[in-house]
Amino acid sequence: MLLSVDWMREFVPYDGTVEALADRLTMIGNEVEEIIDPFAQLTDVVIGRVVSCGKHPEADKLSVCTVDVGDETLNIVCGAPNVAAGQTVPVAKIGARLPGGVTLKPAKLRGVRSEGMILSEREMELTDDHAGIMVLDGALTPGERFVDALKLERCVLDVGVTPNRADCLSTLGLARDAAVAFGLPLTSPTACVQESGPDCRDMVRIEIPEPEYCPLYMLRVLQNVSIAKSPEWMRMRLLAVGVRPINNIVDVTNYILMEMGQPLHSFDKNLLEGGVIRVQRAQDGQEFTTLDGQRRKLVDSDLLIWDGAKAVALAGVMGGENTEINADSTDVLLECAVFRPASIRKTARRLALPSEASYRYERGVDQVGSRVALDRAVQLMAELSGGLVCKGVAENEPRPWAQPVIPFRRARCNDLLGLDLDADFCKKTFTLMGCEVDDADADRWSVRAPSHRLDLEREVDLIEEAGRVYGLDRIPADLPSISKSLEAVHHKGEFFFANKLKDWARGVGLNEAVNYSFVAPADLDRLGLPQEERIAIANPLSEDQAVLRTNVLAGLLGSLRRNRAQGAVRLGLFETAHAYFSDPDSETKAREALRLGLLLHGPRHARGWPWPTEDADYLDIKGLVEHLLDYLKLDVAEFRLLEAHSFMSPAVSVVLGDDAIGCIGRIKPDIADFFLAQREVWAADLDGEALRRMFSASAITFEPLPTLPPVRRDVTLGCPSGVLSFEVAAALEKFGPAILESVDLVDVYAPQGESGERNLTFRLTYRHQTKTLKDKEVDKEQGKLLDTLTKALPVRFFPPES
Amino acid sequence: MADLATLLGELERLVQECATQLGQASSSEELEAVRVEHLGRKGRMAGAMSALPSLGPEDKPVAGRKANEVKARLTAMLEARQTELDRAAEAEKLASFDPTLPGRTPPVGSLHPVTLVTREICDVFAGLGFDVVDGPEVENDWYNFEALNMPPDHPARDMQDTLYVTDSIVLRTHTSPLQVRSMLAQKPPVAVVAPGKVYRRDSDLTHTPMFHQIEGLLVDRKVSMADLRGTLTAFVRRIFGPETNVRFRPSFFPFTEPSAEVDISCVMCGGTGHIHGETCRVCKQTGWVEILGCGMVDPNVYGFVDYDPELYTGFAFGLGVERVAMLKYGIGDLRMFFENDVRFLSQFS
Numbered sequence A: 001m002l003l004s005v006d007w008m009r010e011f012v013p014y015d016g017t018v019e020a021l022a023d024r025l026t027m028i029g030n031e032v033e034e035i036i037d038p039f040a041q042l043t044d045v046v047i048g049r050v051v052s053c054g055k056h057p058e059a060d061k062l063s064v065c066t067v068d069v070g071d072e073t074l075n076i077v078c079g080a081p082n083v084a085a086g087q088t089v090p091v092a093k094i095g096a097r098l099p100g101g102v103t104l105k106p107a108k109l110r111g112v113r114s115e116g117m118i119l120s121e122r123e124m125e126l127t128d129d130h131a132g133i134m135v136l137d138g139a140l141t142p143g144e145r146f147v148d149a150l151k152l153e154r155c156v157l158d159v160g161v162t163p164n165r166a167d168c169l170s171t172l173g174l175a176r177d178a179a180v181a182f183g184l185p186l187t188s189p190t191a192c193v194q195e196s197g198p199d200c201r202d203m204v205r206i207e208i209p210e211p212e213y214c215p216l217y218m219l220r221v222l223q224n225v226s227i228a229k230s231p232e233w234m235r236m237r238l239l240a241v242g243v244r245p246i247n248n249i250v251d252v253t254n255y256i257l258m259e260m261g262q263p264l265h266s267f268d269k270n271l272l273e274g275g276v277i278r279v280q281r282a283q284d285g286q287e288f289t290t291l292d293g294q295r296r297k298l299v300d301s302d303l304l305i306w307d308g309a310k311a312v313a314l315a316g317v318m319g320g321e322n323t324e325i326n327a328d329s330t331d332v333l334l335e336c337a338v339f340r341p342a343s344i345r346k347t348a349r350r351l352a353l354p355s356e357a358s359y360r361y362e363r364g365v366d367q368v369g370s371r372v373a374l375d376r377a378v379q380l381m382a383e384l385s386g387g388l389v390c391k392g393v394a395e396n397e398p399r400p401w402a403q404p405v406i407p408f409r410r411a412r413c414n415d416l417l418g419l420d421l422d423a424d425f426c427k428k429t430f431t432l433m434g435c436e437v438d439d440a441d442a443d444r445w446s447v448r449a450p451s452h453r454l455d456l457e458r459e460v461d462l463i464e465e466a467g468r469v470y471g472l473d474r475i476p477a478d479l480p481s482i483s484k485s486l487e488a489v490h491h492k493g494e495f496f497f498a499n500k501l502k503d504w505a506r507g508v509g510l511n512e513a514v515n516y517s518f519v520a521p522a523d524l525d526r527l528g529l530p531q532e533e534r535i536a537i538a539n540p541l542s543e544d545q546a547v548l549r550t551n552v553l554a555g556l557l558g559s560l561r562r563n564r565a566q567g568a569v570r571l572g573l574f575e576t577a578h579a580y581f582s583d584p585d586s587e588t589k590a591r592e593a594l595r596l597g598l599l600l601h602g603p604r605h606a607r608g609w610p611w612p613t614e615d616a617d618y619l620d621i622k623g624l625v626e627h628l629l630d631y632l633k634l635d636v637a638e639f640r641l642l643e644a645h646s647f648m649s650p651a652v653s654v655v656l657g658d659d660a661i662g663c664i665g666r667i668k669p670d671i672a673d674f675f676l677a678q679r680e681v682w683a684a685d686l687d688g689e690a691l692r693r694m695f696s697a698s699a700i701t702f703e704p705l706p707t708l709p710p711v712r713r714d715v716t717l718g719c720p721s722g723v724l725s726f727e728v729a730a731a732l733e734k735f736g737p738a739i740l741e742s743v744d745l746v747d748v749y750a751p752q753g754e755s756g757e758r759n760l761t762f763r764l765t766y767r768h769q770t771k772t773l774k775d776k777e778v779d780k781e782q783g784k785l786l787d788t789l790t791k792a793l794p795v796r797f798f799p800p801e802s
Numbered sequence B: 001m002a003d004l005a006t007l008l009g010e011l012e013r014l015v016q017e018c019a020t021q022l023g024q025a026s027s028s029e030e031l032e033a034v035r036v037e038h039l040g041r042k043g044r045m046a047g048a049m050s051a052l053p054s055l056g057p058e059d060k061p062v063a064g065r066k067a068n069e070v071k072a073r074l075t076a077m078l079e080a081r082q083t084e085l086d087r088a089a090e091a092e093k094l095a096s097f098d099p100t101l102p103g104r105t106p107p108v109g110s111l112h113p114v115t116l117v118t119r120e121i122c123d124v125f126a127g128l129g130f131d132v133v134d135g136p137e138v139e140n141d142w143y144n145f146e147a148l149n150m151p152p153d154h155p156a157r158d159m160q161d162t163l164y165v166t167d168s169i170v171l172r173t174h175t176s177p178l179q180v181r182s183m184l185a186q187k188p189p190v191a192v193v194a195p196g197k198v199y200r201r202d203s204d205l206t207h208t209p210m211f212h213q214i215e216g217l218l219v220d221r222k223v224s225m226a227d228l229r230g231t232l233t234a235f236v237r238r239i240f241g242p243e244t245n246v247r248f249r250p251s252f253f254p255f256t257e258p259s260a261e262v263d264i265s266c267v268m269c270g271g272t273g274h275i276h277g278e279t280c281r282v283c284k285q286t287g288w289v290e291i292l293g294c295g296m297v298d299p300n301v302y303g304f305v306d307y308d309p310e311l312y313t314g315f316a317f318g319l320g321v322e323r324v325a326m327l328k329y330g331i332g333d334l335r336m337f338f339e340n341d342v343r344f345l346s347q348f349s
């Protein structure tokens, strides 16, 4: 809401600075976002008088003028068709900064020197009018600055009005708040209508079949108007608050809207038929052309204004093209109504047609004050257009406004605010804002709110008012003592576990990424992820954000691509975030699963020498997962090669007990290429929920340290292709004697050219809990073990060289 | 018969000659050769002492004492020279040692600034007695709007451009649904903070369609706006330093009343509005920076969760994590948070 300070001063005698006003408005809840000079672009424009005006010797369409600009007379070549001697005009002199930021330079036009420029309204960025130069009131003094001569408003406040304060969407409303804030008297606008001629009530009847849609509808009639441009003061005042002037009828409706917050609509009365106005909903599928020329398809919740034959306006949103005021209009039917906010809002939003009127109707207008607004408007219209106001107001008010009576307990107020406001302050505050206070019961007042404060309905609304005017910033700071009930379940949520995962990942040298939860459907298609489970956004900002990701790697691969485009050669990224799946059984029709994604690309080590320079490979990604499981005190996982995977190859399932807790592998090269990888990309997609479940079931249990020495034996086994190291280790553990404490792979040797056979060297550690082992015992047990092993698996045992 | 004097003289000479040879020996090998020559089994010491048996009985002890003394001296000389040589060798080694070569540094990981700030903030509130809770990001209209006093077709819904899944399911536009979920899950007292992702249909220089918020809620008997102010003052001083001031401006949120926006004194210019005579760009010269919204829980909200509004009062607040991170770390461009450029990420180790 743009607030003209001069305009506001018509209602409240504020004589402080604009900055102090802005500050105070902000501190009572009407945040001033900016102080604007609406005519800043005209600072250098001065008043000139055309002394003489003759034809240009070389060009038909140009005139050569001498223009008195006070201290000098300028020779100006002008191309406007309407320029004439004796006119008072706006002039930009040489050196003036023109709207748009250009500085005017001397010029020669077809051989004639021009020392300035006479301006059109478009050149002054006032309106679109470029038919000719702007001609001003002859009483203005040449040489004076344009902005001073026209007494233009230099300070307009851009006020952020909160949705509850519909009353502040007007100059009067903000003046009321300023009056309360500064303790100044308020002069409410009044109207004194000169009526003549026939009675309006005999001309038109108002029908409201569904009163809940329209509690009040009023009409006045104005005859014999001459449609013309409004006077300069009106045009400039509208321009100052961002409204484009149109003509002396429409400008008045806009003026009253900005002044009192009451939307009005003027019909060309002679285009209306049947002597009736009906407020009724549209038929489903009905079409209607609004005055912007758009043909709009309506639904049966849209409210229309009808005459005896047709729809003539989209109630509270926009008038119809068929009854719009035009240059030939002579009689005006002026509408002033109150509509149901939710209905107006629904229509304006569905048609994407927000207007100053609908914006105010949505938030609620002052049903009592609307009568004054109608009278002020019709009076101003008569003044500006020379029309005659017909007698009376045609009206139908099926639902008169009911004044709420609100209880107020000062003790409650002070308890809630943490203040100690006295009765005088509270009463004075409420009275200043237009309430009637009955304090007969000192503990429980009855407060009647004024009709413009639709937001005052409950006690807490009054408490807020008291606090707002006193100053929320004056509330002291206390620390609460937070009590808790023993029964309160102390449930450690996802936040804690996600943080544990993040700490681990940072510790192993990965960088945390945070990607948008939504991706393009194509991003998921590229990874071959199923379509059925996806959750689509109904109104995405773009196709790139149209669906929630079902795999956290979709985002991380996007990060890879962006980093590669920036020239990154090595990445180690992780992300803990949700993947989203549609789930009809869920309360939100969605299942959100915590996932941990890891991604490795490029060199294994972040630094160069002395680290070796190889790229990360399978053992790196697997090592990370093993490290994580170890960190979480979980069991050793099994890694099972998957036969097929939609975007990884090799793809390896990580299995812990009976649960697959994720998948690791290499992104298929053709997919990786899309992400500009050029080298191998290794990734892990782990089930954070499963890890969390298992982690919360695991516990640290101290085991006493062994006191007796171990015996260690290395054995080398020749394993044919297809025998997995994990199988051999598991078999050794399975068949091993009770004294076998651990089995560790210490070397892998794959001799060249021997058809894939590998030699795996395991270190077997034996220990007895209560006695020192003798070599002989160990030899005997190991002999038995190897015997069993070679029978169970196709492996060869190499005896140690002696 | 051997002569005692001759033997003693020979032993003395042995010491002198050994000293000369040691001076010339420049390696452990040469040193060993000197040792063998003098002290070896067939060395000169042994040679000299071969005359011992032929000395007279009264001379034998004298010669023996002298021989032991000489042997000790020779051994000491050899050891001293060895030490000298060792020192020289060590010095030579050190001369070629380069202490500036890069170390075998383990990789340094990083946490996203959103994570760092979220944790720091949650830690502050946990210290004040709040529990950290979480909830779904895909949310029902009822939790996101209706139970927060925003009925359908209410203008307050304009404050947040919403991404919809269906007519009744949205991507949560704020973390405030956690207020409702927390109050439904337990009876007062309720003291929770809820961090998480939120979504708006908005994207420009200063808005991203996804960002992070932290919601706070305290409901108990006799909770006042002074408690709210104290809690938030404690919070901003912990995060931005003890000099930070807090300002409450009346505002509007559908689910709190009274509502306030909270400004803190600008951390860039110290609240003066100017830095070295230049206008401060962070606070646009006002000296204040808006940081969060808050208020006393609206009685209508209690209606939705079946709390008695006469019995209980409470406060709620919500703040943007990226906003705090930008102020705290001096990050100028919001969009950097989600580009995941590793040059950005690795700065937050």
Ligand SMILES: [Zn+2]
Binding pocket: B266, B267, B268, B269, B270, B271, B272, B273, B274, B280, B281, B282, B283, B284, B285, B287, B288
């Ligand atoms: Zn600043």
